[in-house]
Amino acid sequence: MMECRYRSVVEKLASLAKIKLSGEEAETLCRDLERTAEFLRSVSEISKELDVNPLYYVWDEWGPLRGPGEPEAIDIADLNVHLKEGYVKVPWRGGRLEEA
Amino acid sequence: MDFREGIEDPVEHVFNVFEAIRRWEARVNAYISLESPDLIVEEVERIARGINAGEKVGKLAGLLVSVKDNICTSFLPTTAGSRMLDPYIPPYDATVVKRLLEEDAIVVGKANLDEFAMGSTTELSAFGPTRNPWDLERVPGGSSGGSAASLAYGGSDLSLGSDTGGSARLPAAYTATVGLKPTYGLVSRYGLIPYGNSLEQISPMARSVRDVALLLDVIGGWDPLDATSLRVDKPRTFTTSKADPSKVTVCVVKELSEGAEDVIERAYWRILKKLESEGVELREEKLPVASKALPAYYTIAFAEAASNLARYDGVFYPTKGGGSTWEEEVELARMKGFGREVKKRILMGVYALSEGYRDEYYIAATKVRRVVRDEVSRISRSCIIASQVSPILPPRLGERLDDPLKLYAMDVYTVIANLAGAPALVQPIEFYNGLPIGIQWIGKPLGEGELVSLGLLVEELTGLAGVVAG
Numbered sequence: 375m376m377e378c379r380y381r382s383v384v385e386k387l388a389s390l391a392k393i394k395l396s397g398e399e400a401e402t403l404c405r406d407l408e409r410t411a412e413f414l415r416s417v418s419e420i421s422k423e424l425d426v427n428p429l430y431y432v433w434d435e436w437g438p439l440r441g442p443g444e445p446e447a448i449d450i451a452d453l454n455v456h457l458k459e460g461y462v463k464v465p466w467r468g469g470r471l472e473e474a
Numbered sequence: 475m476d477f478r479e480g481i482e483d484p485v486e487h488v489f490n491v492f493e494a495i496r497r498w499e500a501r502v503n504a505y506i507s508l509e510s511p512d513l514i515v516e517e518v519e520r521i522a523r524g525i526n527a528g529e530k531v532g533k534l535a536g537l538l539v540s541v542k543d544n545i546c547t548s549f550l551p552t553t554a555g556s557r558m559l560d561p562y563i564p565p566y567d568a569t570v571v572k573r574l575l576e577e578d579a580i581v582v583g584k585a586n587l588d589e590f591a592m593g594s595t596t597e598l599s600a601f602g603p604t605r606n607p608w609d610l611e612r613v614p615g616g617s618s619g620g621s622a623a624s625l626a627y628g629g630s631d632l633s634l635g636s637d638t639g640g641s642a643r644l645p646a647a648y649t650a651t652v653g654l655k656p657t658y659g660l661v662s663r664y665g666l667i668p669y670g671n672s673l674e675q676i677s678p679m680a681r682s683v684r685d686v687a688l689l690l691d692v693i694g695g696w697d698p699l700d701a702t703s704l705r706v707d708k709p710r711t712f713t714t715s716k717a718d719p720s721k722v723t724v725c726v727v728k729e730l731s732e733g734a735e736d737v738i739e740r741a742y743w744r745i746l747k748k749l750e751s752e753g754v755e756l757r758e759e760k761l762p763v764a765s766k767a768l769p770a771y772y773t774i775a776f777a778e779a780a781s782n783l784a785r786y787d788g789v790f791y792p793t794k795g796g797g798s799t800w801e802e803e804v805e806l807a808r809m810k811g812f813g814r815e816v817k818k819r820i821l822m823g824v825y826a827l828s829e830g831y832r833d834e835y836y837i838a839a840t841k842v843r844r845v846v847r848d849e850v851s852r853i854s855r856s857c858i859i860a861s862q863v864s865p866i867l868p869p870r871l872g873e874r875l876d877d878p879l880k881l882y883a884m885d886v887y888t889v890i891a892n893l894a895g896a897p898a899l900v901q902p903i904e905f906y907n908g909l910p911i912g913i914q915w916i917g918k919p920l921g922e923g924e925l926v927s928l929g930l931l932v933e934e935l936t937g938l939a940g941v942v943a944g
Contacts, residue, residue: 387821390828392781392787394805397521399814406818410772411825413879414835415770421838428840428846 378404380411481911484522486538488514491538491582494628501610504623506601507550508545508583514538517580532578533692539574542621543584544591545676547571554667555587555599555617558786558793558811569635569667570676570693577692582630583829586620589813590783591641591669593617594884595874598815606648606908606909606942612868615645615884621679622916623647628942632689633679638670638715638769640863640888642677643900647863647912650902652686653679654930656893657760657919659704661690662697668782670775671702673892682939683901683929687711690922698904704920716930719753723857724915724928726756730887733858741911742862742903748935759853760921764890770846772882773826773839779816780823786811788917818878843893850894850916858928859916862887863900865908892915899925902938 378384383402388395395403482490492511499505517685521536541547544554545868546564553559567575574581587600596619597603606614607627614623618635622645625633635642637655646653654677661676668674680690695708726746734742750756788795788807795806812820826835853859864884874881891898891914898916917925934941 384821387824391784391817391820392801392804392808393812393817393818393820394809396809399817402814403818403821405824407821409808410818410822410878413882414769414822414826414839415775415778417766417773417842418834418838420766421841422766424841424845426841426844428837428844429793 380404380408380410383407475852484518484525485515487536488538488580491629491631498607498627498629501605502607502623503602503604504586504619504620504627504629505540505583506553506555506586506599509550509581512584515594517604519579534574534577534579534632534686535905537579537631538582539579540583540585540621540624540633541571541581542587542618542633542635544587544636544669545571545634545807546667546922547581547584550581550584550666550698553592553601555589555601555813556813556816557600558807559667559791560600562792564665566665568676569662569697569717571665573693574634579632579692585618585633585635588617588619589816589888590667590779591636591638591674592779592815592819594640594881595645595869596620596645597871597875599811600675600813605871606868608649608714609868611870612909613648613871615648615864618645618653618679622646622651625651625679625681626943631680632685633694634679634689635679635890636666637677638674638775639892640885642679643888643898643912643914644884645863646679646900647902647914648813648868648910649679649681650900650905650910650912650933650938652683652900652901653677654686654925655891655897655898656690656694656922658705659702660694660706660709660897662693662700662703664697664699665904666865668778670778671782672778673771673775673845680753682941683899683926683933683940684712685934686899687714687926691826704902708919709922711926714923714926714930717924717927718858719749719931720813722749722928722931723755723855724749725759727761727764727859727861729761730859730890733886734862734865735867736910737906738862738864738867739814742860742904742913745903745913745932745935746860749932750810752931752935757857758857759857760892761849761853763842763849766842767846767890767893768882768886770839770842771793771885771893774843776819776823777826777836778823779819780821780827780853783816783820785827799925800801822942844891846893850896851918854896854916854918854921858921858924861890861914861916863912863914867906867911887914894917895923897925899929901929901932902941903932903936
């Protein structure tokens with residue numbers, strides 16, 4: 375069987391993603407990745423012709439869909455709900471969120 | 475939901491659901507974990523006493539709900555279908571689960587799914603595949619296949635799925651159930667184990683449009699715990715009435731109406747013609763960018779998956795690597811904990827975000843998403859978009875696993891709504907050789923009420939509300 379030409383790329387990606395792969399697994403993933411990368415690359419062709427800003431606010435053209443009243447400014451949540459004696463409420467520091 | 479209409483006692487109803495689970499579950503594998511029957515009976519008896527005493531009970535009183543196992547529950551394990559999280563019990567309930575319980579619903583169990591919701595068949599669960607109750611040799615679609623299968627055999631009344639690229643709608647089409655992917659931001663994602671944050675929504679599923687609407691009304695609405703939650707009032711779709719055909723315009727988008735198997739295409743046109751004969755206006759539209767939606771969707775989903783799944787490091791979650799250094803521990807834990815498809819998507823995501831490839835993949839995909847969203851918004855302003863759901867009938871188990879591109883192609887019609895952030899409803903329209911065929915309606919943002927309204931009209935024409943596999 376011919377070795378997958380993406381083998382070194384897969385090894386580099388696995389190292390970046392911190393996943394150890396067995397030899398057989400690396401071979402299968404390599405073949406899958408080669409085909410998948412080819413498929414995904416087709417997007418770059420069309421996008422070259424697109425003169426659009428990829429970033430947008432989802433409802434920018436849809437008027438006041440943000441509910442009754444003015445949108446509230448983003449503020450820091452009430453930390454007391456999430457903290458107990460200055461610590462984040464997690465089970466190993468004393469029970470469920472509701473109980474803490 | 476017979477007992478709510480006074481036909482069935484709530485306790486008797488629970489025992490009927492238990493009986494369905496006993497008959498089907500060993501063959502179907504819709505659930506990863508089930509709640510204790512004793513606890514369920516105790517709860518339903520409490521509710522029955524309340525009903526009999528004339529007390530006010532919740533909108534979902536006594537209804538049994540299956541919850542996809544990537545939605546956090548503090549009272550049942552939440553595995554996301556992965557060994558990595560076996561047996562993780564979250565310290566909190568997802569907002570949607572809290573809202574269910576506040577309305578007196580009973581969570582019957584956690585439904586099977588493709589690992590971390592990455593799949594279209596529910597064969598990629600670490601806990602074994604789910605089978606389609608309509609044909610046990612076939613898949614129920616995915617990744618919310620457990621939710622759909624539990625509904626299809628009568629093992630739950632309602633279900634919560636999640637939909638990143640069609641994960642609630644494809645299973646709905648394959649099991650003759652109804653699935654609704656809400657407008658992005660309408661339903662809180664707090665407590666949903668993330669896969670593709672910018673695409674996914676927790677999605678109500680049921681055996682009828684009315685039940686889906688009921689569930690949406692309960693789980694929808696603003697949640698301060700989700701930064702992407704829309705500041706809108708709670709949806710009120712349950713009381714929506716059936717559409718007046720003369721006031722409905724359906725846009726038939728060429729690219730979403732072609733390319734499926736003949737039997738699917740014929741069923742699709744039959745229901746559209748039937749609607750037209752009732753007075754619905756059909757209009758042709760085009761969406762040329764649809765052909766690039768699938769690779770754009772997968773690029774974004776892979777990139778977000780790589781980022782989201784970086785948290786599984788063998789330290790905070792159950793699966794440990796047994797390594798002697800931190801690096802080794804992380805690598806071994808991820809090797810043991812993740813299945814092949816998850817590893818592949820993480821690696822692809824890292825690739826798509828890498829220096830040198832980012833513009834070619836990720837940025838290109840987000841540009842395509844922008845165009846899809848703009849085009850869908852433009853079309854859906856004046857009509858409801860009709861679309862096929864899947865290019866094929868439910869495949870046999872194993873049929874699509876060897877070729878990743880064949881697996882991804884199953885989502886070709888459904889990813890559009892996720893890229894656009896638009897709501898989409900799937901409902902059954904016909905059976906072919908005992909296999910269900912569905913149709914998809916895509917609406918404008920926050921246009922769930924219109925989808926429900928059209929869905930009720932279609933249900934009346936097909937007579938397929940509430941069908942259960944025999």
